[in-house]
Amino acid sequence: MYFPQQEYIDDSIDAHDPDLLRVHSIETLGTHDGPGIRMVIFVQGCQFRCLYCQNPDTLDIHGGTFIPIEELVEKALHQKSYFSKKGGVTVSGGEPLLQRDKLIPFFDRLHENGIHTCLDSNGRVLDSKTEQLLERTDLLLLDVKHINKEWHKKLTGLKNKTTLRVAEYRESTGKPMWLRYVLVPGWTDQEEYLHEWGQHFTSYKTIERVEIIPFHQLGKHKWEIMGLEYPLADTLPPTKEEIEKAASIFRQYFKSVKIK
Numbered sequence: 001m002y003f004p005q006q007e008y009i010d011d012s013i014d015a016h017d018p019d020l021l022r023v024h025s026i027e028t029l030g031t032h033d034g035p036g037i038r039m040v041i042f043v044q045g046c047q048f049r050c051l052y053c054q055n056p057d058t059l060d061i062h063g064g065t066f067i068p069i070e071e072l073v074e075k076a077l078h079q080k081s082y083f084s085k086k087g088g089v090t091v092s093g094g095e096p097l098l099q100r101d102k103l104i105p106f107f108d109r110l111h112e113n114g115i116h117t118c119l120d121s122n123g124r125v126l127d128s129k130t131e132q133l134l135e136r137t138d139l140l141l142l143d144v145k146h147i148n149k150e151w152h153k154k155l156t157g158l159k160n161k162t163t164l165r166v167a168e169y170r171e172s173t174g175k176p177m178w179l180r181y182v183l184v185p186g187w188t189d190q191e192e193y194l195h196e197w198g199q200h201f202t203s204y205k206t207i208e209r210v211e212i213i214p215f216h217q218l219g220k221h222k223w224e225i226m227g228l229e230y231p232l233a234d235t236l237p238p239t240k241e242e243i244e245k246a247a248s249i250f251r252q253y254f255k256s257v258k259i260k
Protein backbone atom coordinates (compact mmCIF):
# COMPACT_ATOMS: atom_id res chain seq x y z
CA MET A 1 0.00 0.00 0.00
CA TYR A 2 1.16 3.55 -0.77
CA PHE A 3 1.12 6.18 1.97
CA PRO A 4 -2.59 7.21 2.15
CA GLN A 5 -3.66 10.52 0.68
CA GLN A 6 -4.41 13.13 3.37
CA GLU A 7 -6.62 16.17 3.70
CA TYR A 8 -4.49 19.12 4.76
CA ILE A 9 -5.82 19.34 8.30
CA ASP A 10 -3.03 19.89 10.76
CA ASP A 11 -4.55 20.22 14.22
CA SER A 12 -1.41 20.10 16.33
CA ILE A 13 -0.91 23.18 18.52
CA ASP A 14 2.49 23.95 17.00
CA ALA A 15 1.04 23.90 13.50
CA HIS A 16 -0.99 26.97 14.43
CA ASP A 17 2.06 28.83 15.68
CA PRO A 18 2.93 31.25 12.84
CA ASP A 19 6.59 31.20 13.89
CA LEU A 20 7.13 27.45 13.51
CA LEU A 21 7.71 25.68 10.22
CA ARG A 22 7.21 21.93 9.89
CA VAL A 23 10.52 20.76 8.44
CA HIS A 24 11.76 17.39 7.23
CA SER A 25 15.46 18.21 6.79
CA ILE A 26 17.92 20.90 5.80
CA GLU A 27 20.71 20.65 3.24
CA THR A 28 23.62 23.06 3.42
CA LEU A 29 25.62 24.05 0.35
CA GLY A 30 23.06 22.48 -2.00
CA THR A 31 23.67 22.87 -5.72
CA HIS A 32 20.68 21.05 -7.24
CA ASP A 33 17.70 23.24 -6.40
CA GLY A 34 18.08 26.65 -7.94
CA PRO A 35 21.04 28.83 -8.95
CA GLY A 36 24.39 28.92 -7.14
CA ILE A 37 25.07 27.49 -3.71
CA ARG A 38 21.99 27.28 -1.53
CA MET A 39 20.60 26.26 1.80
CA VAL A 40 17.73 23.93 0.91
CA ILE A 41 14.93 23.45 3.41
CA PHE A 42 12.82 20.37 2.75
CA VAL A 43 9.50 20.98 4.43
CA GLN A 44 7.27 18.17 5.61
CA GLY A 45 3.93 17.21 4.06
CA CYS A 46 2.69 16.67 0.53
CA GLN A 47 -0.69 15.80 -0.93
CA PHE A 48 0.65 14.40 -4.19
CA ARG A 49 1.45 10.71 -4.25
CA CYS A 50 3.92 10.52 -7.14
CA LEU A 51 4.67 6.94 -8.05
CA TYR A 52 8.33 7.87 -8.41
CA CYS A 53 8.65 9.89 -5.20
CA GLN A 54 12.18 9.54 -3.88
CA ASN A 55 11.28 11.18 -0.57
CA PRO A 56 8.22 9.29 0.71
CA ASP A 57 9.33 10.20 4.23
CA THR A 58 8.34 13.83 3.52
CA LEU A 59 4.71 13.03 2.67
CA ASP A 60 3.04 12.73 6.07
CA ILE A 61 1.63 16.15 6.95
CA HIS A 62 1.92 15.27 10.64
CA GLY A 63 5.58 14.28 10.50
CA GLY A 64 8.82 16.27 10.59
CA THR A 65 10.02 18.68 13.27
CA PHE A 66 8.88 22.20 14.09
CA ILE A 67 11.68 24.73 13.69
CA PRO A 68 11.30 28.42 14.59
CA ILE A 69 11.48 30.66 11.53
CA GLU A 70 14.02 32.91 13.23
CA GLU A 71 16.30 29.88 13.73
CA LEU A 72 16.10 29.20 9.97
CA VAL A 73 16.94 32.85 9.24
CA GLU A 74 19.95 32.57 11.56
CA LYS A 75 21.12 29.39 9.80
CA ALA A 76 20.82 31.12 6.43
CA LEU A 77 22.80 34.10 7.71
CA HIS A 78 25.60 31.78 8.87
CA GLN A 79 25.84 30.39 5.35
CA LYS A 80 25.35 33.68 3.53
CA SER A 81 29.04 34.08 2.67
CA TYR A 82 28.86 30.86 0.62
CA PHE A 83 25.84 32.00 -1.37
CA SER A 84 27.75 34.75 -3.26
CA LYS A 85 25.69 36.59 -5.87
CA LYS A 86 23.62 33.76 -7.33
CA GLY A 87 22.86 31.53 -4.36
CA GLY A 88 20.45 31.78 -1.46
CA VAL A 89 17.70 29.76 0.19
CA THR A 90 15.40 27.26 -1.51
CA VAL A 91 12.32 25.85 0.16
CA SER A 92 11.48 22.44 -1.26
CA GLY A 93 9.60 19.44 0.06
CA GLY A 94 7.28 17.76 0.50
CA GLU A 95 5.15 20.63 -0.78
CA PRO A 96 6.00 24.12 0.51
CA LEU A 97 2.68 25.69 -0.53
CA LEU A 98 0.94 23.74 2.25
CA GLN A 99 2.75 26.05 4.71
CA ARG A 100 2.57 29.15 2.51
CA ASP A 101 1.28 31.48 5.25
CA LYS A 102 4.43 30.81 7.30
CA LEU A 103 6.75 31.11 4.31
CA ILE A 104 5.52 34.64 3.53
CA PRO A 105 7.18 36.19 6.65
CA PHE A 106 10.15 33.83 6.27
CA PHE A 107 10.88 35.08 2.74
CA ASP A 108 10.39 38.67 3.96
CA ARG A 109 13.03 38.09 6.63
CA LEU A 110 15.41 36.58 4.06
CA HIS A 111 14.92 39.59 1.78
CA GLU A 112 15.55 41.98 4.68
CA ASN A 113 18.91 40.25 4.93
CA GLY A 114 19.65 40.38 1.20
CA ILE A 115 19.14 36.64 0.62
CA HIS A 116 17.72 35.31 -2.66
CA THR A 117 14.59 33.13 -2.33
CA CYS A 118 13.58 30.12 -4.36
CA LEU A 119 10.47 27.97 -4.05
CA ASP A 120 10.43 24.41 -5.40
CA SER A 121 6.75 23.50 -5.74
CA ASN A 122 4.32 21.16 -7.45
CA GLY A 123 1.79 24.01 -7.66
CA ARG A 124 -0.78 22.30 -5.46
CA VAL A 125 -2.60 25.45 -4.25
CA LEU A 126 -3.43 28.82 -5.79
CA ASP A 127 -5.04 31.42 -3.54
CA SER A 128 -4.19 34.91 -2.28
CA LYS A 129 -1.60 33.48 0.14
CA THR A 130 0.10 31.65 -2.73
CA GLU A 131 0.11 34.91 -4.67
CA GLN A 132 1.66 36.74 -1.73
CA LEU A 133 4.33 34.08 -1.39
CA LEU A 134 5.10 34.10 -5.11
CA GLU A 135 5.48 37.87 -4.91
CA ARG A 136 8.33 37.22 -2.45
CA THR A 137 9.79 34.33 -4.45
CA ASP A 138 12.71 35.47 -6.59
CA LEU A 139 12.68 32.26 -8.60
CA LEU A 140 9.93 29.66 -8.80
CA LEU A 141 10.94 26.08 -9.60
CA LEU A 142 7.67 24.58 -10.76
CA ASP A 143 7.34 20.82 -11.24
CA VAL A 144 4.91 20.11 -14.06
CA LYS A 145 4.84 16.36 -13.84
CA HIS A 146 2.64 15.56 -16.84
CA ILE A 147 0.70 17.68 -19.32
CA ASN A 148 -2.16 15.21 -19.68
CA LYS A 149 -4.57 15.46 -16.76
CA GLU A 150 -5.42 11.75 -16.68
CA TRP A 151 -1.78 10.67 -16.83
CA HIS A 152 -0.99 13.30 -14.22
CA LYS A 153 -3.64 11.80 -11.97
CA LYS A 154 -2.34 8.26 -12.52
CA LEU A 155 1.17 9.45 -11.77
CA THR A 156 0.56 11.76 -8.80
CA GLY A 157 -2.94 10.97 -7.51
CA LEU A 158 -4.23 14.45 -8.45
CA LYS A 159 -4.94 16.36 -11.65
CA ASN A 160 -2.67 19.09 -13.03
CA LYS A 161 -5.26 21.88 -13.26
CA THR A 162 -3.98 23.95 -10.32
CA THR A 163 -0.33 23.45 -11.28
CA LEU A 164 -1.07 24.84 -14.74
CA ARG A 165 -2.95 27.76 -13.18
CA VAL A 166 0.05 28.50 -10.94
CA ALA A 167 2.27 28.59 -14.05
CA GLU A 168 -0.20 30.91 -15.75
CA TYR A 169 -0.34 33.16 -12.69
CA ARG A 170 3.45 33.31 -12.46
CA GLU A 171 3.62 34.25 -16.12
CA SER A 172 1.14 37.08 -15.50
CA THR A 173 3.45 38.53 -12.81
CA GLY A 174 6.45 38.62 -15.15
CA LYS A 175 8.66 37.03 -12.50
CA PRO A 176 11.04 34.21 -13.45
CA MET A 177 10.51 30.48 -13.19
CA TRP A 178 12.22 27.26 -14.13
CA LEU A 179 10.05 24.33 -15.07
CA ARG A 180 11.09 20.87 -13.94
CA TYR A 181 10.17 17.57 -15.48
CA VAL A 182 10.98 14.11 -14.13
CA LEU A 183 11.53 11.76 -17.04
CA VAL A 184 10.21 8.29 -16.20
CA PRO A 185 10.27 5.53 -18.84
CA GLY A 186 6.74 4.39 -19.67
CA TRP A 187 5.17 7.21 -17.65
CA THR A 188 6.39 10.61 -18.79
CA ASP A 189 8.36 9.89 -21.96
CA GLN A 190 5.49 9.68 -24.46
CA GLU A 191 6.55 11.71 -27.47
CA GLU A 192 3.14 13.27 -28.13
CA TYR A 193 2.84 14.49 -24.55
CA LEU A 194 6.37 15.88 -24.50
CA HIS A 195 5.38 17.96 -27.53
CA GLU A 196 2.11 18.96 -25.88
CA TRP A 197 4.04 20.00 -22.74
CA GLY A 198 6.39 22.10 -24.87
CA GLN A 199 3.58 23.64 -26.90
CA HIS A 200 1.66 24.54 -23.76
CA PHE A 201 4.52 26.65 -22.37
CA THR A 202 6.44 27.75 -25.42
CA SER A 203 4.98 31.28 -25.52
CA TYR A 204 5.70 31.92 -21.81
CA LYS A 205 8.22 34.72 -21.37
CA THR A 206 9.06 34.05 -17.73
CA ILE A 207 10.46 30.53 -18.23
CA GLU A 208 14.22 30.95 -18.02
CA ARG A 209 15.02 27.28 -18.11
CA VAL A 210 13.53 23.81 -18.36
CA GLU A 211 15.18 21.09 -16.29
CA ILE A 212 14.83 17.43 -17.13
CA ILE A 213 15.39 15.24 -14.10
CA PRO A 214 16.00 11.64 -15.17
CA PHE A 215 14.20 9.16 -12.92
CA HIS A 216 16.52 7.29 -10.56
CA GLN A 217 16.21 4.74 -7.82
CA LEU A 218 18.19 6.48 -5.07
CA GLY A 219 15.17 6.67 -2.76
CA LYS A 220 14.09 3.05 -3.19
CA HIS A 221 15.34 2.00 0.25
CA LYS A 222 13.08 4.61 1.89
CA TRP A 223 10.00 2.85 0.54
CA GLU A 224 11.30 -0.43 1.94
CA ILE A 225 12.09 1.07 5.35
CA MET A 226 8.62 2.61 5.52
CA GLY A 227 7.02 -0.73 4.56
CA LEU A 228 5.36 0.81 1.51
CA GLU A 229 4.75 -0.93 -1.75
CA TYR A 230 6.88 0.89 -4.32
CA PRO A 231 5.03 0.86 -7.66
CA LEU A 232 8.15 1.68 -9.70
CA ALA A 233 10.49 -0.72 -7.91
CA ASP A 234 11.36 -2.40 -11.21
CA THR A 235 11.42 0.69 -13.43
CA LEU A 236 14.83 1.43 -14.87
CA PRO A 237 16.22 4.96 -15.22
CA PRO A 238 15.95 6.36 -18.76
CA THR A 239 18.89 5.60 -21.06
CA LYS A 240 21.16 8.35 -22.35
CA GLU A 241 19.37 8.14 -25.71
CA GLU A 242 15.94 8.44 -24.10
CA ILE A 243 17.06 11.48 -22.12
CA GLU A 244 18.55 13.09 -25.23
CA LYS A 245 15.37 12.42 -27.18
CA ALA A 246 13.21 14.15 -24.58
CA ALA A 247 15.69 17.04 -24.40
CA SER A 248 15.69 17.44 -28.19
CA ILE A 249 11.88 17.68 -28.17
CA PHE A 250 11.91 20.31 -25.44
CA ARG A 251 14.63 22.24 -27.27
CA GLN A 252 12.15 22.79 -30.08
CA TYR A 253 10.13 24.91 -27.65
CA PHE A 254 12.61 26.38 -25.15
CA LYS A 255 15.99 28.13 -25.44
CA SER A 256 17.46 26.64 -22.31
CA VAL A 257 16.96 22.94 -21.54
CA LYS A 258 19.22 21.37 -18.93
CA ILE A 259 19.57 17.75 -17.98
CA LYS A 260 20.13 17.31 -14.26
Ligand code: SF4
Binds near residue numbers: 047052053
Ligand atom coordinates in the same frame (compact mmCIF):
# COMPACT_ATOMS: atom_id res chain seq x y z
S1 SF4 B 1 5.34 16.21 -5.22
FE1 SF4 B 1 7.42 15.65 -4.64
S2 SF4 B 1 7.30 15.10 -2.46
FE2 SF4 B 1 5.22 15.10 -3.27
S3 SF4 B 1 4.84 12.97 -3.84
FE3 SF4 B 1 5.57 14.04 -5.66
S4 SF4 B 1 7.78 13.71 -5.71
FE4 SF4 B 1 7.06 13.20 -3.62
